[in-house]
Amino acid sequence: MTTADENRGAPRRGSAATARDVVLAVGLVGICGGGLALFLRTADLAGTRGTGWGLPLAIIAVLAVGVVMARWSVAPARRRPPRAGPAAPPADLPEVGADALDHAEADPDGFEHTVAALCVRDGCATVEVVGGAGDLGADVVATTADGRRVVLQCKHYAEDHRVGSQDLQRFGGTCFTVHQADVAVLVTTSSFTAPALDYAATCGIVCVDGDALAAWTESS
Structure with a gap:
């Protein structure tokens, strides 16, 4: 059973890490979009605009961004050290009373x-x-x-x-x-x-x- 204290002590990703993820995602989307636009421009100049490569490349770019984001979100969890288990209970000591000392x-x-x-x-x-x-x-x-x-x-x-x-x-x-x-x-x-x-x-x-x-x- 997880107690309230354990929940409060659970590691959390801070706002800085979240902002970093967003910036990375935007950057990746921009890179993929720029690459796609360059490809389409080159294809247009070469007279191959109608070859149908635009849509498949867009799908590949989106999938690539999704894979990178999934790996990035899982990586911090892998880096977390395992939570220590409960301390072992102390060994029982002999009872001390009037009869025990007689x-x-x-x-x-x-x-x-x-x-x-x-x-x-x-x-x-x-x-x-x-x-x-x-x-x-x-x-x-x-x-x-x-x-x-x-x-x-x-x-x-x-x-x-x-x-x-x-x-x-x-x-x-x-x-x-x-x-x-x-x-x-x-x-x-x-x-x-x-x-x-x-x-x-x-x-x-x-x-x-x-x-x-x-x-x-x-x-x-």
């Missing part, structure tokens, strides 16, 4: 969605939950308002199950090289071992433990 009651799969909801709440432009079989360590992928790509791995562990160095090494092997992260984050409901924190510091991975997650959830 990571304490979430299962491992639901925990990924609570982390995604935190990213949405804090202004990320795009957020996608990608965790599952074959995710290569990426559970949530987000884009910050300033365009940075954030890759998060979520570990929903009990308090006595700490995130070890091997967990960090597996994530560190894919977050930058495979997922092209500008910022890599490992979020857990528990805590990290000392070797894990050392490895994360060496690789530039942000570690968010249970206490930091609670503070993040409360925006403190």
